[in-house]
Amino acid sequence: xxxxxxxxxLQRDLLKAIADHDHYDREATADALQIAVETRRExxxxxxxxxxxxxxxxxxxxxxxTDETYALTDxxxxxxxxxxxxxxxxxxxxxxxxxxxxxxxxHTAAATRLDTVLQAAEPALADxxxxxxxxxxxxxxxxxxxxxxxxxxxxxxxxxxDVIATSEDGHGASAGDVLDTLAKEYGxxxxxxxxxxxxxxxxxxxxxxxxxRRVDTDTDEPGGDR
Amino acid sequence: xxxxxxxxxxxxxLLEAIxxxxxxxxxxxxxxxxxxxxxxxxxxxxxYQNLDQLVEQALINRDxxxxxxxxxxxxxxxxxxxxxxxxxxxxxxxxxxxxxxxxQ
Numbered sequence: 001x002x003x004x005x006x007x008x009x010l011q012r013d014l015l016k017a018i019a020d021h022d023h024y025d026r027e028a029t030a031d032a033l034q035i036a037v038e039t040r041r042e043x044x045x046x047x048x049x050x051x052x053x054x055x056x057x058x059x060x061x062x063x064x065x066t067d068e069t070y071a072l073t074d075x076x077x078x079x080x081x082x083x084x085x086x087x088x089x090x091x092x093x094x095x096x097x098x099x100x101x102x103x104x105x106x107h108t109a110a111a112t113r114l115d116t117v118l119q120a121a122e123p124a125l126a127d128x129x130x131x132x133x134x135x136x137x138x139x140x141x142x143x144x145x146x147x148x149x150x151x152x153x154x155x156x157x158x159x160x161x162d163v164i165a166t167s168e169d170g171h172g173a174s175a176g177d178v179l180d181t182l183a184k185e186y187g188x189x190x191x192x193x194x195x196x197x198x199x200x201x202x203x204x205x206x207x208x209x210x211x212x213r214r215v216d217t218d219t220d221e222p223g224g225d226r
Numbered sequence: 227x228x229x230x231x232x233x234x235x236x237x238x239x240l241l242e243a244i245x246x247x248x249x250x251x252x253x254x255x256x257x258x259x260x261x262x263x264x265x266x267x268x269x270x271x272x273x274y275q276n277l278d279q280l281v282e283q284a285l286i287n288r289d290x291x292x293x294x295x296x297x298x299x300x301x302x303x304x305x306x307x308x309x310x311x312x313x314x315x316x317x318x319x320x321x322x323x324x325x326x327x328x329x330q
Contacts, residue, residue: 005263011233019318041231084315090246091305091312 003062010045010053011035011062013017018063018070019080028070030054041138111140156186156194157203164204164212172211230282230307237276239263241300241308243284250297253277280304 004012017036021028054070057063062076084186097204101102114137122130163181167173175195195212198204204214230238243259244251256277257268277298280286287305291297300308 002263005239006265007235008234009231009238012235012238013231016318023318031244037231042229080315081319084312084319086246087312087315089244089306090242091309117300 001058002082003075004083006060007062007079008053010037010049011057013040014053014057015072015076015080015161018072022071029068030070032162034071050108096140096165111137114140153190153194156182156190157198159185160191160194160198161203161214164214168211168213172207172213175210175212176204178212227303228285228307230311234276236281238271238311240273240276240280241285241304244298244300244306245305250291250298252291252295252297256298 007015014033014037016026017033017040020036026032030050033054034045034047037050038045054063054141057076058065060075061073062079063070064073065071086145107190110186115131118130118133118137119123125133159218160178163178164173167177168182179191179195182194186194198212199206202215204212207213232284233241240256245255247255247259253270257270257273260268260273277286277288279299281288283300284301285307287299287301288296289299
């Protein structure tokens with residue numbers, strides 16, 4: 001049983017309204033919360049109904065009041081976070097949770113947070129540390145919306161690199177031919193996962209849109225080791 | 227048109243359950259999903275009455291699996307409601323994070 005599922009729809013909407021007020025640093029009085037929920041529902045709520053719902057939330061240690069202003073307790077925060085995670089999973093959202101338990105809705109949001117921290121920490125960081133963290137930020141922005149699923153099996157990745165190396169010319173190996181070769185042995189899905197994995201991990205790149213090349217085969221060329 | 231806020235808590239949870247249950251989300255599978263989250267086992271008539279209401283509201287489809295079993299899937303409108311709610315909740319969970327010399 002989860003705390004969220006013990007709540008009625010009105011109680012959940014009130015919890016969300018309290019979180020919303022907290023987020024924007026607004027005072028969450030009973031009246032303000034009622035107006036917020038009424039606005040969302042486009043319907044008038046019975047005052048006593050709202051008061052009862054808030055009392056129940058307080059009795060269940062999901063909210064607390066100080067000077068007639070409501071705030072979420074840790075349990076209330078956890079209930080919303082748990083509900084958000086659960087929904088994110090079933091709707092296919094890519095939620096990133098930091099070790100502080102904060103939920104971040106996208107890679108771009110994560111990069112923005114990282115940039116804020118970087119800005120503050122810049123004077124204390126060495127140049128190489130700063131460059132490394134900036135690269136992480138760039139990686140996050142460039143992969144927004146991507147969901148990296150299971151990593152391809154190492155054997156297929158290694159075979160894929162061999163296939164690319166043996167069939168590439170100056171412009172790289174035909175991506176279609178490489179995929180065909182691998183798909184015959186492992187099936188199209190596993191083969192494609194392996195190739196995507198190599199690209200994401202930086203083991204190969206696309207010198208042209210339809211070709212693949214290993215990063216370690218151009219070290220002697222100008223701009224090598226791309 | 228039905229909005230997310232028009233739905234009861236149980237109906238909202240049913241939409242989530244339908245999205246969560248893999249393969250064919252039939253009544254019993256949905257009941258099992260919800261039973262794990264609720265304090266009391268879900269009553270059959272409550273389950274099917276609410277599924278019927280969601281079908282009437284065009285938020286879910288009911289397809290016959292066999293003579294005795296129906297499978298329930300989200301309509302585009304149902305999926306959109308759930309998706310929007312997921313985004314709203316995710317945004318609410320972004321709690322302020324204090325860092326050295328900066329406040330986000």
